[in-house]
Amino acid sequence: MQKIVVIGSSNTDLIAKIETFPKAGETIKGVSYFQAMGGKGANQALAAHRLGGEVKFVSSLGKDSNGLNAMEYYKKEGLDATLSLIVDETPSGVAMIWVDRKGENSIVIIAGANEKLSPEYIHQIEKEILKADLIVLQMEIPYETVKTVCDIAHENGKQVLLNVAPARKLDQGIIQKIDILVVNETEAETISGEIIEHIGEEGIVDKLLALGAKTVILTLGKQGCILKNDQLYLRVPAFSVKAVDTTAAGDTFCGALAAELSKGHNWNECLVFASAAAAICVTRMGAQPSVPTETEVRNFLEKKSTNY
């Protein structure tokens, strides 16, 4: 089995369930509130870990109660986060999340210590990072850090999976070092500068491939996902479920994809597995509390195949 390193954010999510999103200047009563672990990096690392991958997680946390709780929680979950940076005088990252009755969310992040995960720190732990075969990244840590990891991985022949969330423009130099680029529609449009409505889903994927990514996966929510590289074009439908909260669906998809790839499965198997994991995730509230285990996903897939 291949080894995975996930390098990215860790947040404490403050989650409010509401009926509908408030307008500017409006005060509304929420339905319920809870706190749980989140952050796109941590969600993807935990997903890859729960779904059977051999994972190390590198993050940056403050020396505050959120940071200490996070490290305690990862330990309890069996997720190795010991390579993480613990910083003085900067609070750990937090995210304020509203989820409406349709399961749609709106998220505000205060990055805090996540911003301190510097290229210098990456160089300090470079040897450890290079023990991995697959390196998984997102965009909630400094852009220069993502670039540094891509350079190191490329120079040393390691695979990079980059999930460009939250969306931002990328230098072509980075895109050329990406083995697996995972994007949703907004992210694909931001990177390519094209509009899906104008050039179509396959058109935008082709544009990203032309920029240098080796394999592009475009996630389309309820419409499933598309994968394209120089040998394959796949379209995998999404599983139909009743969504209560879409938070971390994309993260669960990426973590599941990494885990299944690390076990040597083919692209189609990986996408079906990742879609199933994401489908289970949206049926529950919160980011990390919603990430399923490998057994849950296998049972879900077995049930679906007997129901066809």
Ligand code: RIB
């Ligand atoms: O993708 C969902 C995540 O985005 C949340 O857990 C939140 O922390 C933000 O990083």
